[in-house]
Amino acid sequence: QEEALLFELGRADATGVDFDEPEPFIARLGTLERTGDIGLPGLSEPEAVRHYVRLSQRNFSIDTGPVPLGSCTMKHNPRLNERMARLPGFADVHPLQPVSTVPGALALMQELAAWLMEITGMPAISLSPRAGAHGELCGMAAIKSAIAAKGEAATRKVVLVPDSAHGTNPATAAMVGMPVRAVPVRADGTVDPAEVAKLVGPDIAALMITNPNTCGLFERDIAEIARIVHEAGAYIYCDGANLNAIMGRARPGDLGIDAMQINLHKTFSTPHGGGGPGSGPVVLSARVSAFAPLPLLRTGADGVELVEVGADADEARPFGRLSAFHGQMGMFVRALTYMLSHGGDGLAQASDDAVLAANYIRVGLADLMSLPFGNRLCMQEVLFDDAWLKDSGVTTLDFAKAMIDEGYHPMTMYFPLVVHGAMLIEPTESESKASLDLFVATLRDLALAARAGDSERFTGAPYYAPRRRLDETRAARQPVLRWTPPAPIAEAAE
């Protein structure tokens, strides 16, 4: 059954809430009272429940099946997190109520900060960023501020970005006014310190690197790279999207990283929710820690203090404010709940299991699908390219869409850009061995079918989803971005 749009179901006079009109009073709106209809449709509660329940059923989710999206870390979202985030003491607290009435909220933020610093081995953190890319912006802003503090703002402006970077890295560099220069990736999928050495100089502000990188590999020369960058007077930003691979195995703080965002909705299980909200705290090295944004947390005589104004920031030199209030508290509660549940032992085990699962998939598929950097150990995700599909009439996209018919969310496709037709698979630690075995068996079955020339199974896929393939070109060429009322019949007839 199809589900109509809210605007087709709803009615101007319908409502799903009951409030009595206020008693007559004299309005204080001046001349600015809204006139005319807004045009909003309303639904009674039963209709609203059915509409959204039906809509939900048209979505795939972790709870319904594996979502092996590389670099997205779609792991289990515990329900305890949701329950804790809804405690009135967290959910029903205003960011500007007196600080004396929220000591528990500040303590929670401080505790979260302590865990994240310990996990990453970094000495400072800002909880303010509202998503991963916001965290990148925060980290690069801190680096830019540190450069400015050294009086090099005018000269040190270029950011080095490896080919394999997320699109957010160059976009973030652009937002802090820094042009990007590419660093080629060597044949084994990692960054060559020699290449970095060639590129660094007094114009270089920072290197943005991802580690483990988007090929699923640990940048084994990271320490050497860091040394080269730091000696050149520049800084290292690390994209922390893949932190889930290395908890308890390596600490960014030991690798020479100056700033790194932590996607709480990846490594620390806050729900993706179909695109957000995220949360992207940034850990900072001693080199840049003075340059975090407002607000700051500080341990004072009376416990945790909240610093909201630059003048109160003591030795800190905040570069400003990235958003209103103190950050994504709701996500902090969930992430801390997750961490307390796992403990240090559980977090390390999670990383181990995640890496084991990716390698298990790798060996399960290595004979049928092609590994651009050879059949070697990977981190929490394994990268295939489309060389094995050559001449099959099946593309990476087709293959991914056929996975839908088998009950899976497709893997990350066509990313990273350094390999052709990339398929980046990250199972996470949340899948059982039985689930991994079934996944491997299913992909083997699909791969054999593709090689056998059964291309229709792929090019027409998905067949068993709520929709067949959608016309994205049409959507972009003739954008219809909102509902508009159908023309009245009389008008239409004119």
Next chain:
Amino acid sequence: QEEALLFELGRADATGVDFDEPEPFIARLGTLERTGDIGLPGLSEPEAVRHYVRLSQRNFSIDTGPVPLGSCTMKHNPRLNERMARLPGFADVHPLQPVSTVPGALALMQELAAWLMEITGMPAISLSPRAGAHGELCGMAAIKSAIAAKGEAATRKVVLVPDSAHGTNPATAAMVGMPVRAVPVRADGTVDPAEVAKLVGPDIAALMITNPNTCGLFERDIAEIARIVHEAGAYIYCDGANLNAIMGRARPGDLGIDAMQINLHKTFSTPHGGGGPGSGPVVLSARVSAFAPLPLLRTGADGVELVEVGADADEARPFGRLSAFHGQMGMFVRALTYMLSHGGDGLAQASDDAVLAANYIRVGLADLMSLPFGNRLCMQEVLFDDAWLKDSGVTTLDFAKAMIDEGYHPMTMYFPLVVHGAMLIEPTESESKASLDLFVATLRDLALAARAGDSERFTGAPYYAPRRRLDETRAARQPVLRWTPPAPIAEAAE
């Protein structure tokens, strides 16, 4: 995708909870410590979530589409009810903690009782019964006790039950040790007082009637029937399953009813939950009110009092206890939440809308489907028979199964027994006009297809459900009522 059984997914060493072993201690189990494996499978939390989410998706529910089951009143289940029932002050309270620590719980029960008595116009109530049939048992026990108190226990034993009664009515009579005698229904689908007059006598304990009855009709001679029954020294039990038709329009207390159960999961929106839990408070007339079961609520000097012991019951003469503790508190909270939300005006409007919706469906289908008692006004449900399907090769069952393919839960089928191939449709007040229009249009389309001889669409239905028709005969002939481990291969080979 299929979903394996818990026993196929789970493992003996897996668990989704974390507890540390207790420190060593000396057990006090005597010789009765359990030895050997229990055989229970465990799941990690991610696996459990996925298992049950996937299972849920194989169910139809009110939230996903209309469930027009006659006499079941599948109405909207507000989420506020769920939230209120989970307040720690209701959900986390023990039935045997000191009464002084639960005044709010008793007050809530008292308030619920007051609303139910006012809606039904009855002077007394027992909240104790745990479901509708339990309420019937309670009501009939009260009647039996009243008869015994008059010294007629040995002689007055027969219960009159109209043909159109629910199966629970005779089963309940059997549980109170009373044989059943049938009352034929007259041609217009209601009970004829003259028939009752013929049957009453000193051996008759009670008449069990349903009003509105299961043909969707109001028993218009109920007052006359009550007079006859009472004059003969007997009592009237009314099945309250269809109370949703008459709130604010008629009160059982004004009709001469002596006892009636109220299904909170029908009229008062507590969730059906795939079969329970229910709750079946019983309202009682002055004639039988002394004979309610324990525990009782009573308004004393210090507010509401809980009477748990017969000796403390003053003028009441409880016939015993129907179950442990005080009843379905969780359902009481939900029902009262629903009532407070609706208010007297909203409850009356709900009944009006429910009756209007049933009649709207009636007139929408009357020309295509057959109405056994003529195209006349009905109450909250409309009854069709299968006369119109004669020679079509399509049965009531086939027609109902075809509704599944159109996105509907089938209506009640083959009940009441007084008509052939009954189809009993109750839309409730929760469906919008658009939903009712679509329902009528869909059933018209189906009816026309059935008449046009497209029998395959029906006899093979459902085609688009998680399962095709299931072999119920096999299930009953070779019952497999639990999972058993597959025989080990070696053993199987022997």
Next chain:
Amino acid sequence: MRYLPLSETDRGEMLARVGVRSMDELFADIPQAMRAHGLPKLPRHKGEMEVERLLSRLAAQNRPAGAGPFFVGAGAYKHYVPATVDHLIQRSEFLTGYTPYQPEIAQGFLQYMFEFQTQVCLLTGMDVANASVYDGSTACGEAVLMAHRVTRRRKAVLSGGLHPHYAEVVRTLSALGGDTVETLAPDVRATEDLLAAIDDTVSCVVVQTPDVFGNLRDLQAIADKAHAHGALLIAVFTEAMSLGLVTAPGDMGADIVVGEGQSIGNALNFGGPYVGLFATRAKFVRQMPGRLCGETVDAEGKRGFVLTLSTREQHIRREKATSNMCTSSGLCALAFSIHLALLGEVGLRRVARINHAAAVKLADALGAVPDVEILNDTFFNEFTVKLPKPAADVVAALAAKGILGGVPVSRLLPGAGLDDHLLVASTEVNTDDDRAALVAALQEVL
């Protein structure tokens, strides 16, 4: 009104289509003399915010178990239920679905029922279990009726260790059906001579373990004698968690096992809804009351599940049914099944051990209080304490100090001469601080 989708315009159009001029006319079948005119004595509808405030105010007048030290049991127990359980049972497709009479669109319900039945069989050591009944006490009442059907006898013998509410339910049902019940005297120390009560007129013996006083009972000898006389042994439990640590009734010869499943997956709820577990031997299945799910195949040969053996049930058999029940405890059974799946074998056993350890700790601590005597040799997570004062007074005094210290036996058995007896339970939710607080407070109030 937010729950009513029809607008006044809709109503007008629909009335016109129906062919009546007003809502009043729709109710023409109700004779004028009987007509009610709305519900004017009830208050007007209220907004959600206002309703929430009203109910929150009532709720706030009650003292939740989780608000402080809590040792109340006697048939309902405070355990920790994972957040996942409550989340899952609130899914629309579980919460708002109907009884699965249409199996094609109810496989989710039916499969969990099949899994639940199996879990109950494993826990109790029995062959078959139904998909749940109202609660433990009604399960007990139905078990006695079933034993009468199986044995064609009409006399039940109830142990003096049976929960008094359960015994009352049995007596109520038996009185209605004209059957006989012999209830033994309250048996605090599990010393009653049940064997002596068994003869060829008895249909069943009903024994609870752990009994209401907390004692564990070895049922084998009772089973043997009952069987020798053609009677059945009905084993009862009120604390399902105990089955993780103590011998299964099915391993001690029970013919029917019934009990309360609230402890697993369900909140205290001031007494309900709970979930009655009901299991028996395969040979008695057709005499069993309640809903049953069975495995079968669909038209394409795929495994599927249906409600089955419904010829036992009221909607088919009418007055010949095994019971008049037509409601199970659906969502509570689902919660039970999910919680038990999360626990698994290792989790259940461990939590059961923690419960026992908690009770042992508490018994040792209370036993050391002057003038306090622990009456049990054996117990699981609850035991009976003899106090130098009426237990009801002590409980009231403890409550005034914020401690819910247990259930006075006098509340369950008034007039039985056990007014100085107190039932005390300790589960995994109790901390050492909780126990220390009880001991300290008890010393003060004694």
Next chain:
Amino acid sequence: MRYLPLSETDRGEMLARVGVRSMDELFADIPQAMRAHGLPKLPRHKGEMEVERLLSRLAAQNRPAGAGPFFVGAGAYKHYVPATVDHLIQRSEFLTGYTPYQPEIAQGFLQYMFEFQTQVCLLTGMDVANASVYDGSTACGEAVLMAHRVTRRRKAVLSGGLHPHYAEVVRTLSALGGDTVETLAPDVRATEDLLAAIDDTVSCVVVQTPDVFGNLRDLQAIADKAHAHGALLIAVFTEAMSLGLVTAPGDMGADIVVGEGQSIGNALNFGGPYVGLFATRAKFVRQMPGRLCGETVDAEGKRGFVLTLSTREQHIRREKATSNMCTSSGLCALAFSIHLALLGEVGLRRVARINHAAAVKLADALGAVPDVEILNDTFFNEFTVKLPKPAADVVAALAAKGILGGVPVSRLLPGAGLDDHLLVASTEVNTDDDRAALVAALQEVL
């Protein structure tokens, strides 16, 4: 560990299949010198019950808005959100789904986004809206950057009525990008001369209404002058509920409308997550940041929805993107959309009127307190009060009496000489008793 499905046996089998002898070997690529060896300084894993207790203890140290009289606003507002909203957004298929890049299995997300975009257009009076950004303040910052792109100028003028946090965000982003910002002085009584600040170098004027002091602003004259000079008007709101009662920014000439949507559907959450609304004129759509959902058809011609115009976005355009954002405020936007669907036109307008009435009542009552002055001529549900004492002290004194009385302007604008100014908000959650309590307490503490 309950969240990790692999057993030790599984791990052993999988390691063998991978061809390594230990977990350590899996991490061979990490040079030994950099290896960490677990996280020994962090505590061990904890059971759910224990974690819940720890967090509940922290939560209990905070004073929730619902615990007593509450008048705090200044950019985040306490409103009543129906239980249905939170229930629906917790459905697995909404909660745990990924960004809808695979539209065939994400039509539920995409359809609500299309509906959300339309709702935002209607509320703001604009042509197009994105599927939400982080919050109102970041929306404001992004709007300025967008205006720079559209006008190819790099100077923004900020009204003195703009929320100081929002102004700070604009200044931070502008400083990073090397752009210029002119911020007018705090404008308590809405008397600033914005028109004078507009010239041909200005890319945009940013004006909030209701402004941070509560005043309603007529934007038309500013829009006219801005347009005459080739600049854009960016209209900002921090209280989405106001759009139900006050003139839409789109009807006063705004080119970009941004604001905070928290008030509809979302809790206070101590500042986040919230939902940033972002709408503009159709002609600017390709310069707009953020995710957009558009209608299209599938291979069978059925209506469907996809993410579209992604050539604006970072994952395609890299450094040429309109923003680096790759996260919307998904679930918060869904909550907004559901709550607004439940409200509908009539509900939104009515709740907005109730808010206004509540604030008018409170203003009248506070205005009658000696030495207290209400500074606003106009307002929606919040206004500025001048006190005879520092507002921060007054707020602290009120808090000690259990009343959260508002936000001292000094907290937002320290050193601005407005220490005796207090922002006070009243919404539909406030009762007459709440207001009376505030007035009484204020009289005591002044």
